[in-house]
Every structure is written in C-alpha cells, then in structure tokens.
Amino acid sequence: MLVEREEHLGRLHQIQESALAGKGRVVLLEGPTAAGRTELLHAFADQAEAAGFRLVHAICSRSGQDVAFGMLNQLLRYAGLPMISDAPEPGPAPSGPDGASVRARSADELCGSLLEQSAGRPLLLAVDDSQYADADSLSVLLRHSRRLRSARVVVVLVDSDFPTSNLPLRAELLRQPNLSRLRVSLLTESGVREFLTGRLGADDAARLACDFHALTGGSPLLLGALADDHAAPDGPLTARGFGLALLSCLHRGDPAVLALARALAVLDEDATEDGLAALAGGIDVRAVSRAMTAAGLLADDGGFRHPDARQAVLEDLSPREHSALYGRAARLLHAAGAEQVRVARHLREAGRADGPWAVRALVEAAEYEVLADRPEDAAACLELAERSSGDLTERAGVLARLAHTGFQFDPATASRHLTPLVTAGRAGHLKFRESALLVRQLLWNGRADEASSVLDRIRESTDGPTADPGSELADLEQWLAWAHPPLARPVGTSGAASRRPGAAGETTGTIVALRSEPWLGRAATLANHLARDRPGAAERAEQVLWDLRLSRTECWTGESAMLALLTLLHSDRADLAADWCERLSADAANHSAPTWQAVFTAVRAEVAVRQGDLESAVEKAQEAFTLLPPKSWGVAIGMPLASLIVATTRIGRHEEAARWLSYAVPAAMYESWYGLSFLQARGIHHLATNHVHAALGDFLSCGELQRNWGMDSPGPVAWRAGAAEACIRLGNPDRAKQLVHEQLARPVGASSRIRGMSLRLYAATCTPGRALQLLTEALELLESAGDRFEQARVLADMSRMYYALGEHRRARMMFRQSLHVAKACEAHPLAQELLSGSGEYERPRIAAAEAPSPGHSELTGSERRVASLAVMGYTNREIASKLYVTPSTVEQHLTRVYRKLNIQRRQDLPSDLWPNASRAG
Known part of the structure; x- marks a missing residue:
C-alpha cells in the first residue's frame, strides 16, 4: 500500500518515458531502512512492464557482498545469459592476476550483451539493496553506464542512506550526468492516518494516527506491524508483530545499527x-x-x-x-x-x-x-x-x-x-x-x-567457661536466658570487662571496644528485665522504642522492638504497648518487612487479650497468620496461637479454640518462652471446658519449666493463678490458698494485673466480709492495669458476696456492671453465667430505676453523665475518651458526685443511675 509516493511515481514515469525515447537514466532510490523503497521499486517495475519494458532484477545481501560478480551474475541469469564464471574461454582457464583480468573482460562483454538487448525491447535493470553489491559488479555496471545516454535502459539502484554505506558507489554515481536521485522519506502524520484508514477504518485511524506516528516515526514496515498487532484477536498486549518488524529493520541495516x-x-x-x-x-x-x-x-x-x-x-x-x-x-x-x-x-x-x-x-x-x-x-x-x-x-x-x-x-x-x-x-x-x-x-x-x-x-573462643559480663557473648547468653533458657549459660564475673559497653563501644583507657551488634546489648537488657522483672523495665523499654529505627541492616532491631513491647505489656502498660504495636506494624509494612509486621501484629493480639478486647484479639492474631503463613513462624507460632486460643475460648467459640490447639507445633517450642504462653493458653481452654485436671497439669508444667530455667521470680507466665483456680474448682482451697500466697510473695515489681487476679482467687477462699475487702483491692488493681475481662470476673464475685451479705442493692449494681463489662468484652460464656444466676437481682430492677436515690437532683448534667458511665463499669480513661474530656476532669466530677451522694468510692454508686447510661454514652 503506497502512501505519499505519488510524486516519486510521477518522476519515475518521466524517466520511463525518456528511456523509451532513447535517453536512458540511472536512478538512485535512497532512503532509510524500511521506508518503503522496495515497495516503490515494485510499483515502478509493474508500471514499466506494462509499458513494454523487460525487467532484469537482482537482490543484494550482506552475505554475498564478498562474492565477485555476484550481483552481475544475478542480472545475467535473469536475462538468460551465461554467468561470468561459466563463460567459455579457449584453452585452460588461467589463474592469478591474468585469470582475474580474463573474468573482467568476460564481465564487460556480457554486460555489453545485456545492454544490447535494449535495442529490441526497453530494459529495466533493478538492483535492490545495492549497498551490499560486490565491488566487481558495480565497477562493470558503472563503466557501462555511459552507454545509457543513447540506450533504452533504466537502471534503478535501491540504496540505503546510511552515512557509511557504499561511499565509493555514491562518489562515482554523483559524477554521472544521467543520474537521478530520489529520496524516500518516512510518512507524515497525515500519511499515517491515510495508511491506517485502509487497515483499521477511518474512526480508528483518526484516533490512533498521532500515537502510531510517535511510536513508529512513520516507518511503513513498523506501522503495518503495529496496526496488525492492534487488530489481533487477542489484542495488542499479546501481539508481537511490532517487535519482529523492529528486529527485521535492525538486522537488515548496517551492523552498527544493530x-x-x-x-x-x-x-x-x-x-x-x-x-x-x-x-x-x-x-x-x-x-x-x-x-x-x-x-x-x-x-x-x-x-x-x-x-x-x-x-x-x-x-x-x-x-x-x-x-x-x-x-x-x-x-x-x-x-x-x-x-x-x-x-x-x-x-x-x-x-x-x-x-x-x-x-x-x-x-x-x-x-x-x-x-x-x-x-x-x-x-x-x-x-x-x-x-x-x-x-x-x-x-x-x-x-x-x-x-x-x-x-x-x-x-x-x-x-x-x-x-x-x-x-x-x-x-x-x-x-x-x-x-x-x-x-x-x-x-x-x-x-x-x-x-x-x-x-x-x-x-x-572465650577464655573461661562462662562469658565475661559486658561482652557480646554475655549479651547473647542473657537473651538466651529469656528466649531459649535450656541453651543459656550463666554469665561469669571473671575477665577484664566489668560493665556493659555502650551501644557503639566503650572506652577503657586508650582502647575503644567496638561492638559488632549494638542492638544485641539492648535486646539482652530487655530480656533480663522480662526474665527477672527488674525495676524500671517499662521506662527502659519505652526509651528503646523511641531510639529504635526499624532497620533491616541491623540484625537485632526487630528482636529488641518485640522485647520492648512485651516489657510494656508485662508492666501493665497495655495502652502504651498497643500504640507502639500500631506504629511498628505500620513501619514494618512501609519497609517491606512482613515477618516483623506479623510479629508486632501478634503482640498486638496479646495486648488485646490483656485489655479484654477479645474480638480484636482474634482479628489481629488471624491477621498475623495472613501476613506470615504458619509454616514460617517456627517456634514463635506459640505467640499468635496463644492469643487465638484464649480469645476464642473466652468468647465461647470452644470448637474453634480446639482446632487451634490441635495445630501441629514444633517440639522445640516447648523449650522457649513461646511454649509457656501456649501451655498457659491451653490450660485456660481446658479450665473453660471443664477439663480441670488437664488444666492443672498445664499450669503446673509451666511452673516446672520456669523453675528449671531459673525464671520463676516471677517469671514470664503467672502460672500459680491458673493453678489456684483449678484447685478451687477441684475442691482444694488449701492448695489454692498456698499457690496464691506464693504468687503474692513474688517481688514487688510484679504487675498489678497479676496481683489483682491473685487477690480475686484468694477472696474465693475467705469469708464474704474479708473477701469483699480483697475484691475491692483487686478491682482497683485490675482497673489500673486495664484488664476488663478480669474486672468483669471481680465484679461478678463482688455481686455474689454482696448478695450473700444481704446487700441486694449493691449486689444488683455489681451484677449490672459485671454484665456490661462482660458484654463489652464479647465474653459470652461469662455473660451467660451471670444471667443464669440473676433471678434474685432482676426482680426489683424496675422499681429501683423508678425510685431515684436522694441527692440525684443535686447532680449537674456533666456529673450525671460521668456517674452513669462509672456505674456501667467504664474506667476513668474510657469515660474521658467518650466525653472528650481529660481523665483529671473525670476524677473531679466523681469526687463531687461522691460528696453529694454521701458515698466513699465508685463501688457505692447507686444502680439507679443506670437508666441514664444510654444518654450519657
């Protein structure tokens, strides 16, 4: 399909007419590769043959460039003349220089014979890709070109305009007076539109012409391939015609182009x-x-x-x-x-x-x-x-x-x-x-x-049987003592070093001891805080988190971050740990570190369990498994599994919890702290499903492992609380009381959450009067720790104690608070347990609601809203968040409420404030 070639065909027609009149011409048809020169030659050949010309055609190639008389032999063969190598010579064919001269004379004679044929019929000699013609053929053809001025012959040479292409031919041709040069250029944008109209239709051509011109530069070969790709049944994304056409251009051109x-x-x-x-x-x-x-x-x-x-x-x-x-x-x-x-x-x-x-x-x-x-x-x-x-x-x-x-x-x-x-x-x-x-x-x-x-x-590689304090080996041993205690060895006191070097090094005299792993020391310190419950652990952990830049070039930053989060959690700083989990998870996601993102998400699940946010705990633990498949967790799988088991158990999805319990875990997990968390979670599930003996075995196994590892002061897992509850369920209050005493005798650094849980269990072994004192203290401790599930259990026990003492109004208030907190935690079994024994509490409920206690009219709207939420069981921080005030403002309002109602503490708030809770919330 010839586009924008009318002018070229017109000039070629004029040359054809001149040749018919006996004025032969040499035409140099030049242009870039794949610009359509060959198509133009074919169109002119058809036109000339229709006018009576005889076509003699030759196609040159790079591979035949060194074959003597290769191009001329093609012309002679096409004309029916003998080829130069086959020309008869009398006697034996000479060799050497004499042989070359004989062949040259033969070529001249044969070429002359070829041109003489034009006397009977006009002749068109067409040579395609003449830039690859051999020098011998070109020399003969140029010598005879002078005879064309009076012959009915047109010689068309299709040549590349590459700068270094066939310079001798060009120089010689430019001297010929009968030379006509025609340059074939690429298509313009309007030419591309015309070309595409015939291929794709007018609408597509108008829409695609600009883009296709930019992609092909107007090369007809590339343009045709691109149009075919666009029209392919599978679309342009799978068609490969353009690439093949491009390679064709590169291989046909000068080697420098490729x-x-x-x-x-x-x-x-x-x-x-x-x-x-x-x-x-x-x-x-x-x-x-x-x-x-x-x-x-x-x-x-x-x-x-x-x-x-x-x-x-x-x-x-x-x-x-x-x-x-x-x-x-x-x-x-x-x-x-x-x-x-x-x-x-x-x-x-x-x-x-x-x-x-x-x-x-x-x-x-x-x-x-x-x-x-x-x-x-x-x-x-x-x-x-x-x-x-x-x-x-x-x-x-x-x-x-x-x-x-x-x-x-x-x-x-x-x-x-x-x-x-x-x-x-x-x-x-x-x-x-x-x-x-x-x-x-x-x-x-x-x-x-x-x-x-x-x-x-x-x-x-060390000098003694144990590591020197302050050495990097000592750091590794301290980390092992927490993470994988069976492999750890005690840190000795011998050696030159007597204190821990800094993060980058420590100066002793004039010698600077550089540390290859600066974050290993921080991980070791945090591990020591967790294993031994050292004072100031939370402050140290928060400082590490502020200093931390989660870098994957440092090997121990992720471990340090995880240990810092666990330290905050074990120090009853659950809110702070939750905030840092979110920050670190986002940071790990931004840095394409899914392993640590999954670990921080698993810690967030444990935080949610500690806060009583059970549905969120399940969601986060499952998200951790989405980020990192279970097969990649190794022994650390105990952390997300423990959160899933505890949360689903407390929600009441016992079958789901049992499925997670049946998951195959590495045996080595039980030799790490991850195994302790898993054993504790399994014990909680067994206790909830009335497999009390199995639960007691799990809790005692935790204790035995911690004692063997030297980590029972107080240890990563408060196993005595679970074991004491199991003993109470088995009717052995004396053993339960002994376990609680042992737990309460732990160092003063023990968390208020664990102490609150222990006091609740201790209250179960005491008389109602003594039990209420213990439960009141336990509630305050658990409220400060932010564990709403344990708060609900304490409130339920207080309700039962008040009912046993005949204080039904307070019993009802505690029951409602406990039920509200249990429902807020999605702890359905606990809520069902409360409702199953609530008959005595619910009968006077409407009357109590309709008869407000004295002093209610003296409360302002703000005081009534704060008091109502307090009756529902919300903590001061939660009330402040709901009412968009500060915690100190909540405390001031409650103080005024206590004074106006003539009560001493939150637990004495009248339950008839409950109807105002919906408006307060």
Whole structure:
C-alpha cells in the first residue's frame, strides 16, 4: 500500500518515458531502512512492464557482498545469459592476476550483451539493496553506464542512506550526468492516518494516527506491524508483530545499527555517549543515532520509541551474548565510577560477577536495596555475590547477610541458607555477628541441636567457661536466658570487662571496644528485665522504642522492638504497648518487612487479650497468620496461637479454640518462652471446658519449666493463678490458698494485673466480709492495669458476696456492671453465667430505676453523665475518651458526685443511675 509516493511515481514515469525515447537514466532510490523503497521499486517495475519494458532484477545481501560478480551474475541469469564464471574461454582457464583480468573482460562483454538487448525491447535493470553489491559488479555496471545516454535502459539502484554505506558507489554515481536521485522519506502524520484508514477504518485511524506516528516515526514496515498487532484477536498486549518488524529493520541495516540498538537496550537508563560507543565496538554514536532516528527506530532523544522495543532487542540476544554484553556494561560503569546499585543491576543480568570488585559492588548494592525496601533485589545481589566469591570467609559473611535479608521477608524460605552457614561456622569462617544471627535463626526454626553446636564454638573462643559480663557473648547468653533458657549459660564475673559497653563501644583507657551488634546489648537488657522483672523495665523499654529505627541492616532491631513491647505489656502498660504495636506494624509494612509486621501484629493480639478486647484479639492474631503463613513462624507460632486460643475460648467459640490447639507445633517450642504462653493458653481452654485436671497439669508444667530455667521470680507466665483456680474448682482451697500466697510473695515489681487476679482467687477462699475487702483491692488493681475481662470476673464475685451479705442493692449494681463489662468484652460464656444466676437481682430492677436515690437532683448534667458511665463499669480513661474530656476532669466530677451522694468510692454508686447510661454514652 503506497502512501505519499505519488510524486516519486510521477518522476519515475518521466524517466520511463525518456528511456523509451532513447535517453536512458540511472536512478538512485535512497532512503532509510524500511521506508518503503522496495515497495516503490515494485510499483515502478509493474508500471514499466506494462509499458513494454523487460525487467532484469537482482537482490543484494550482506552475505554475498564478498562474492565477485555476484550481483552481475544475478542480472545475467535473469536475462538468460551465461554467468561470468561459466563463460567459455579457449584453452585452460588461467589463474592469478591474468585469470582475474580474463573474468573482467568476460564481465564487460556480457554486460555489453545485456545492454544490447535494449535495442529490441526497453530494459529495466533493478538492483535492490545495492549497498551490499560486490565491488566487481558495480565497477562493470558503472563503466557501462555511459552507454545509457543513447540506450533504452533504466537502471534503478535501491540504496540505503546510511552515512557509511557504499561511499565509493555514491562518489562515482554523483559524477554521472544521467543520474537521478530520489529520496524516500518516512510518512507524515497525515500519511499515517491515510495508511491506517485502509487497515483499521477511518474512526480508528483518526484516533490512533498521532500515537502510531510517535511510536513508529512513520516507518511503513513498523506501522503495518503495529496496526496488525492492534487488530489481533487477542489484542495488542499479546501481539508481537511490532517487535519482529523492529528486529527485521535492525538486522537488515548496517551492523552498527544493530550494535547501537543492543547497547541502548543493555545500558537503558545508564546510557551515555561514551558508554554506548564502548559497548557497541567504537562506532560513531551520533552518526548512527541520527540514521536510526531518520529510520523511525529511535526517538529524537535517542531512546526507543515503543515501550516494547527494548525487550524485543534483548530477547533477540543469545544467552552467551546477553551475559557478555551485560558483563561488559557492568565493567564500563564500574570504571566510570557509577553507583554500585547500577553496576550490580548489570551484573545480575549477566549472571556472573568476575573479580573481587564485582562481589564488593553486589554486597554494597544489596545494602542500598535493603534501605530502599526492595528485599527481593537485595537477595538477588547477595545470591550472585555468594556464588561468585572465591574467598570462603567472604562467602560466609555474604550468606549470613542473605539469610538475614530473607528472614525479614519469609523465614521459611530463608531457612535454606542455614545449613551451609552451619557448615561455614564449623570451618571457622563466621565472625561473632554472623554466628549470633545464625543461632537466632536456627532457634526460630526449631533447630536447637545445631544452634547448640554453634554456641559451643562461640563459647570456645572465650577464655573461661562462662562469658565475661559486658561482652557480646554475655549479651547473647542473657537473651538466651529469656528466649531459649535450656541453651543459656550463666554469665561469669571473671575477665577484664566489668560493665556493659555502650551501644557503639566503650572506652577503657586508650582502647575503644567496638561492638559488632549494638542492638544485641539492648535486646539482652530487655530480656533480663522480662526474665527477672527488674525495676524500671517499662521506662527502659519505652526509651528503646523511641531510639529504635526499624532497620533491616541491623540484625537485632526487630528482636529488641518485640522485647520492648512485651516489657510494656508485662508492666501493665497495655495502652502504651498497643500504640507502639500500631506504629511498628505500620513501619514494618512501609519497609517491606512482613515477618516483623506479623510479629508486632501478634503482640498486638496479646495486648488485646490483656485489655479484654477479645474480638480484636482474634482479628489481629488471624491477621498475623495472613501476613506470615504458619509454616514460617517456627517456634514463635506459640505467640499468635496463644492469643487465638484464649480469645476464642473466652468468647465461647470452644470448637474453634480446639482446632487451634490441635495445630501441629514444633517440639522445640516447648523449650522457649513461646511454649509457656501456649501451655498457659491451653490450660485456660481446658479450665473453660471443664477439663480441670488437664488444666492443672498445664499450669503446673509451666511452673516446672520456669523453675528449671531459673525464671520463676516471677517469671514470664503467672502460672500459680491458673493453678489456684483449678484447685478451687477441684475442691482444694488449701492448695489454692498456698499457690496464691506464693504468687503474692513474688517481688514487688510484679504487675498489678497479676496481683489483682491473685487477690480475686484468694477472696474465693475467705469469708464474704474479708473477701469483699480483697475484691475491692483487686478491682482497683485490675482497673489500673486495664484488664476488663478480669474486672468483669471481680465484679461478678463482688455481686455474689454482696448478695450473700444481704446487700441486694449493691449486689444488683455489681451484677449490672459485671454484665456490661462482660458484654463489652464479647465474653459470652461469662455473660451467660451471670444471667443464669440473676433471678434474685432482676426482680426489683424496675422499681429501683423508678425510685431515684436522694441527692440525684443535686447532680449537674456533666456529673450525671460521668456517674452513669462509672456505674456501667467504664474506667476513668474510657469515660474521658467518650466525653472528650481529660481523665483529671473525670476524677473531679466523681469526687463531687461522691460528696453529694454521701458515698466513699465508685463501688457505692447507686444502680439507679443506670437508666441514664444510654444518654450519657
């Protein structure tokens, strides 16, 4: 389909008419590759043959460029004349220079015979891709071109206008007086619209013409392929005609064109003129780029026009060419001082890193990719560096980095690196930093035996049987004492160091002891606070969280953050722990660290359990499993499982809790603190489902483990409270009282939540009068700790005690408060238990509501709202949040309410304030 070629055909028609009149011409039909020169030649040939011309045609190619008289032989064969190599010569054919001259004379004679045929019938000699014609043929043809001035012959040479293409031919042709030059240019935008109208219709042509012109530059070949792709049944996303047409243009053009296209595809955004020239073999980049732009292959800025062009060029490379080009590109960028991440990108594409410089570039680039939140790219850099390094110690260090980077994304996938790391550790190729990291990951995956062997090797490097206080080994031992106590050894007192160095180092005289793992020391301190319940633990944990920047380049920041959150939770700072969980989860999500995001979400679930927000606990624990599949949790699976089991049990979904209990967990989990949480959760479920003996066994197992580990003061799990409740249920109040006494005798740093739970159980073994005193104190402790579920249980016990003492009005008030809090927690079994024994409380309810107590009329609206919410069981902080005031304002209002109603404390508030609760809320 010829578009915008009317002028060319008109001039060719004039040349044809002149030839018929005996004035032959030589036509040089030139233009960029795939501009439609051959199509124009075919149209002219059809036109000439219709006018009586005889067509003699030859097609040249790069492969036949060195074959002597190859082009002329094609013409002779087409004309029915003998070829030059077959021309008869008398006697034996001479060889050497004499033989060459004989062949030249034969060629001249045959060419003359060819031209003489025009006397009987006009002759059209057409040579396509004449830039590839052999020099011998061109020489003969040019010598006879002078005879064309009086012959009925038209010679059409289709030639490329590439700057370095066939310069001798051009120089000689320009001297010919009978030469006509016709340039075939690319289509304009209006030409593209006309072209597309015939292919796609007028509407699509008008809509697509501008974009298609920009993508093809007006090249008819590329334009046709793009139109076919657009009209393909599966749509343009799956059609590949454009890429094939582009490759056709590149391979048909000058070799420099293909070389530059490949260099552009490989260097991409790293392309510079010098880099392109070096990678493409020293070509003139500017000249070749101008020629490719004129052919529609490149845009004006020197880049590919079509977004799929680069991929098409890369797919055309063989694997060997692909690797070689990218390897050379990486070397060129490194020599030019480019950023290591750019060098590494090309090394990864090459699939090899030859030389120490390449390995270093990959490792540095991996650090950058980690900071840029691209863990997959970082892992790819480290994997190539590990495969390419020839130094065993360096390889071990790289492999440790790779294991740590993979752990952030998926511990199960990263575990494949642990076995070679253990082997490297046995061979002595790991430093302390890598060894400590290996121990942590082995323990996470439940491989305690291998972790023990690595620990033994670390310990062998010390002078004594135990670690010196303040050393990095001591930090590791303290962390082990909390996380995996069976593997920990006590920290000794011998050695030069007598105090813990700072985060970066400690100065002793003139020597600075640098620490390879600064965050390991903080993790050790927090672990020690958790295991021993040291004073000031919450303040220390909050300081660590404020200092923390969750960086995946530091191996112990995530562990430190988790320990800090647990410290806040064990210190009854649940609200603060919840806030930090949300912050850290968002930070981990922003930094593409799903492992730690899942861990922080699991801690948030535990916080929700402690707060009595049971539905939220289930939601967060399940979200943790969504972020990190169960197979990737290792021994840490005990944390989200424990929250799920406790929350679903207290909600009343016992079958669901039983399914989570039946989940297969690693045996090594029971040798870590995660196992204690799981055992406690299982005991709570057994107690709720009336398997009291099994529950007692679980709680006592917790206690035995903690005593064996030396962590029972007070220990991570308050097992005595659960065991005491089981003993009460089994009718053994004396044993329950003994367990509660032991729990209350723990150090003063024990949490108020645990003390409140213990006092509630102690009250169950006492007379009603004494029990009310204990329950009142327990309620205050649990309210300060923010545990609403335990508050509901205390309120229920207080209701029963008041009823036993005959104080029915207070019993009803406590019952309603307990029921409200239980419902707010979604603790349906507890609420049902309350309702099942509420007959005596509910009968006087309406009368009490209709007869307000004296003094109600003296309360202001604000005081009545605060008092109503207090009757419902809300804490001061919750009341402040609902009424948009400060907690101190709530306290002031309650003080005035107590004075006006002549009562002493919250528990004495009259229950007839309850009807105002809906308006207050």
